Structure formats: structure tokens, C-alpha cells
Amino acid sequence: MELDWSTFALEVVNFLILIWLLKRFFYQPVLNVIEQRRGQIREELSQASREQAEADQLKSRYEARLSDWETERQAARAALEQELVQERGKRLRQLDDELDRQRLKHAARDLQQQTQWRRQAETEALQLGAAFAGRLLSTLAGPELDRRLRQLFIDQLTTLPESALKQLHQGRLDEAQRIEVVSALPLDESQQQAIRQALEQRIGPSQGQWQFRQDAQLIAGLRISIGGWLLHANLQDELRFFSEAAHAE
Amino acid sequence: MNESNPLGTAILFHLGPLALTSTVLTTWGVMLILWLASRLVMRGLHLQPGPWQTAAEGIIETISAVIGELLTPQQARQVLPFVATLWIYLVLANLVGLIPGLHSPTADLSATSALALLVFLSVHWFGIRANGLRAYLRHYLTPTPLLLPFHLISEITRTVALAVRLFGNIMSLEMAALLILWVAGLLAPVPILMLHIVEALVQAYIFGMLALIYIAGGLQSQQLRQQKEAP
Numbered sequence: 315m316e317l318d319w320s321t322f323a324l325e326v327v328n329f330l331i332l333i334w335l336l337k338r339f340f341y342q343p344v345l346n347v348i349e350q351r352r353g354q355i356r357e358e359l360s361q362a363s364r365e366q367a368e369a370d371q372l373k374s375r376y377e378a379r380l381s382d383w384e385t386e387r388q389a390a391r392a393a394l395e396q397e398l399v400q401e402r403g404k405r406l407r408q409l410d411d412e413l414d415r416q417r418l419k420h421a422a423r424d425l426q427q428q429t430q431w432r433r434q435a436e437t438e439a440l441q442l443g444a445a446f447a448g449r450l451l452s453t454l455a456g457p458e459l460d461r462r463l464r465q466l467f468i469d470q471l472t473t474l475p476e477s478a479l480k481q482l483h484q485g486r487l488d489e490a491q492r493i494e495v496v497s498a499l500p501l502d503e504s505q506q507q508a509i510r511q512a513l514e515q516r517i518g519p520s521q522g523q524w525q526f527r528q529d530a531q532l533i534a535g536l537r538i539s540i541g542g543w544l545l546h547a548n549l550q551d552e553l554r555f556f557s558e559a560a561h562a563e
Numbered sequence: 564m565n566e567s568n569p570l571g572t573a574i575l576f577h578l579g580p581l582a583l584t585s586t587v588l589t590t591w592g593v594m595l596i597l598w599l600a601s602r603l604v605m606r607g608l609h610l611q612p613g614p615w616q617t618a619a620e621g622i623i624e625t626i627s628a629v630i631g632e633l634l635t636p637q638q639a640r641q642v643l644p645f646v647a648t649l650w651i652y653l654v655l656a657n658l659v660g661l662i663p664g665l666h667s668p669t670a671d672l673s674a675t676s677a678l679a680l681l682v683f684l685s686v687h688w689f690g691i692r693a694n695g696l697r698a699y700l701r702h703y704l705t706p707t708p709l710l711l712p713f714h715l716i717s718e719i720t721r722t723v724a725l726a727v728r729l730f731g732n733i734m735s736l737e738m739a740a741l742l743i744l745w746v747a748g749l750l751a752p753v754p755i756l757m758l759h760i761v762e763a764l765v766q767a768y769i770f771g772m773l774a775l776i777y778i779a780g781g782l783q784s785q786q787l788r789q790q791k792e793a794p
């Protein structure tokens with residue numbers, strides 16, 4: 315255990331050289347890499363902090379925007395609901411008006427239809443009544459009824475107003491050559507003479523041709539045509555007038 | 564290889580006035596291994612490190628953390644090459660003795676004395692760089708000039724203690740292994756060799772930590788005085 319000065323000196327030099335070698339080829343490169351990595355980490359942390367701040371800002375902005383949107387949405391929804399209520403009320407009123415119009419129209423149509431049905435029924439009833447009365451009167455008709463109808467005709471001639479008599483007289487002049495008398499039963503001479511006398515008393519004497527003929531369809535009574543005028547007192551015409559009058563009503 | 568001392572430190576040949584011993588050659592071998600390892604590991608440095616780069620960065624980060632516990636970051640960056648080289652070199656130098664036919668350089672008092680001398684000088688070098696010569700020398704007079712002899716004795720004795728502690732531990736381990744091998748046979752020294760591994764790491768740590776503490780003491784003496792004088 316002695317101190318060798320050569321070894322001592324060489325060891326000092328060796329260690330100093332080793333320090334230089336390791337510092338040059340080991341410590342500095344590694345420390346530089348570590349420092350670069352730390353710088354990179356610091357930069358990334360700084361970048362991350364900036365991005366975090368931006369993200370927070372964006373988040374707050376989007377939250378504010380979402381809040382605004384929610385407010386706008388609620389306002390739009392309220393406006394829409396109000397508009398829907400108004401539109402619904404308007405449509406309901408229109409529908410009520412339309413229903414009222416349709417109801418009135420249907421009521422008018424029903425009334426018209428009922429009126430038509432009633433009129434048709436009345437017409438049919440009158441026709442049936444006329445037919446029934448015609449058949450009944452055909453059964454009941456006879457010389458007596460026929461005589462009474464002729465007498466009725468003669469009596470009514472006396473009650474004709476003056477204006478009618480003038481028109482008949484004018485008709486007799488225009489068509490003087492022909493006066494037709496249609497009777498339900500054949501008329502004998504006296505009966506024909508009675509009729510001619512009654513007419514000539516009221517409208518004056520006639521020089522024209524008198525024509526008498528029988529038409530059983532008259533049932534009872536007679537019909538006289540003077541020019542364009544008809545004088546009648548028979549059941550067929552009465553029944554027809556009755557039904558037509560009722561139908562006209 | 565014509566001369567040898569009783570503890571196995573052989574003088575291999577002379578280079579002019581310098582006698583090259585096995586200690587020096589082994590030291591050169593250790594330096595070569597460290598330089599090659601550094602070149603190999605640092606050949607492809609990347610920000611995304613590989614396994615070897617990770618290990619190298621781990622070593623330096625650990626040493627920096629230990630130094631950083633005692634010094635400011637700026638002082639730690641100045642001191643790091645010296646202290647880290649001490650730890651790395653001593654670990655390797657202490658473990659070289661496990662290889663049959665080789666002796667640890669630290670089993671030679673000349674080598675440990677050289678390292679102790681470098682620690683002694685580095686303490687003053689870093690202290691003077693940090694505080695200036697006058698301020699640094701003034702701390703020998705604090706708290707009272709009466710303690711100056713004790714400061715000087717302390718400087719010498721702790722340096723001698725550094726050298727002798729490391730030399731004694733490593734040399735005794737190698738000697739014990741050699742004696743057991745002579746007495747008991749081939750595999751008998753294995754427990755002693757395992758103890759050698761632990762002891763080599765511990766002694767390297769102690770030597771480097773003491774050097775760091777001494778350097779930190781030299782750096783912080785002026786700072787403590789300034790803190791006391793500050794209102």
C-alpha cells in the first residue's frame with residue numbers, strides 16, 4: 315500500500331479526460347434531448363392550454379347560442395301555437411258558416427222536395443179522386459142528372475156578365491156558320507130547341523149551322539163551342555177543371 | 564511487467580518518466596468502454612427514445628435529481644459532469660475486480676487518492692467560481708477565525724478519508740475473495756463476490772455523495788453568510 319506518483323498523476327489526467335469525454339459525448343447530447351423534449355412538452359402543454367381556452371370559449375359561445383336558440387324556439391313555438399289557435403278559430407267559424415249554409419240549403423231542398431212530393435201526391439190524389447169520381451158519376455149518371463145539368467147551363471147563361479156575352483156575340487158573328495153542341499146523351503128536338511132558345515136569348519139570333527152530336531165521355535151534361543169559345547156544363551169538363559185547378563194551385 | 568507491489572498493482576512498463584501500472588491500463592479500459600458505450604447509445608438520439616436511450620436518460624435524470632436536491636438548477640448543471648462521472652466511473656471501476664485476472668483501479672491507493680485530490684480541488688474550484696476568492700476564503704474564518712485550523716484539518720482529513728475509505732473497502736474485498744479462493748476452493752468466494760457487487764455500488768454511492776456534499780458545502784457557504792447578513 316504505497317502511493318505511486320505516476321499512477322496518481324495518470325489517474326488525475328485520466329479522470330479529467332473521462333469527464334471531458336462523457337460531457338462531450340454523453341451528458342450534453344442527453345441533456346439536450348431531454349431539454350428538447352421538455353420544450354416540446356411545454357409547447358404541447360401550452361398548445362393544449364390554448365386549445366382548452368379556445369374550446370372553453372367555443373363551449374361558452376355555443377352554450378349561449380343554444381340558449382338563444384332555445385329562447386327563439388320557445389318564442390316561435392308560442393307564436394305558432396297562437397297562430398294555430400287563430401287559424402283553428404277561423405276554420406271553425408268558416409266551417410260553422412258552411413254548415414249553416416249547407417243546413418239552410420238542405421232545409422230549402424227538403425222543403426222544396428216535400429212541397430213537390432205533396433203537390434205530386436195531391437195531383438195523384440186529385441187524379442185518383444177525379445178518376446174515382448168519374449167512374450162513380452158514370453155509374454150514377456142518367457137522364458135526370460143530364461137534364462139537371464142542361465138546366466143548370468141554361469140558368470148560368472142568365473148570370474153571364476155583359477163582357478162575356480159581348481165576346482160570345484162577337485165569336486158567333488165570326489163563326490156564325492157553325493155552333494157545335496156536344497151532349498152526353500142524345501138530345502131530342504125539344505131539348506135541342508130549348509138550348510137554341512136559351513143561347514139566342516143571350517147572344518142574339520144565329521143564322522149559322524147548328525150541329526148536335528153525342529159524346530158519352532162527357533158522362534152527363536153538354537158542351538157548346540161557339541167560334542173560339544167553349545160553354546160547358548158536363549161532368550167530364552168539370553172533373554177535368556177540378557183536377558187542373560187543384561193542380562194549378 | 565517486471566515490477567509488482569505486494570497488493571498486486573503491477574508496473575507493466577515505463578513510458579518515459581511515467582510507470583504504467585495495471586491500475587492505469589484498467590482505467591483506460593474503463594474509459595474506453597464508457598466512451599464506446601456513449602457513442603453507441605448516443606448515435607441515434609431521438610425525442611422518442613429507445614431502450615438504451617431511455618436507460619441513459621434515466622441515469623442522468625436520477626443523478627440530476629439527487630444533485631438538484633442540494634443545489635440550484637444552475638449550480639447543478641455545472642456540477643453534474645464531475646459528480647456524474649465520479650458515480651459512473653466508480654461503479655464500473657469497483658465492479659471490474661469481479662472479472663478474473665483484473666483488479667479494480669479503486670483497490671489502488673494512488674487511484675483513490677487521485678480521485679480524492681480531484682474532489683478536494685473541485686470543491687474549491689466550484690466555491691471560488693460561485694462566490695469569488697475572497698468570499699470563499701472568508702468562510703474559513705466563520706463563525707470565528709479561531710476555527711481556521713480546524714477547517715484546514717477538516718479539509719485534509721476528509722480528503723484522506725475519502726481516498727482511504729474507498730481504497731480500503733475495495734482492496735479488502737478483493738483480498739478476502741483471494742484468500743478464500745486460496746483456502747477453500749473455486750466456488751467458495753461466490754458469496755464474497757456477491758457482497759463485492761453490493762459493496763462496489765455502495766462505495767461508489769458514498770464517494771460520489773460525499774463529493775457532492777463537499778462541493779455543495781463550498782457553494783452554499785457564501786450564500787448562507789449572505790442570508791445571515793441580509794436584513
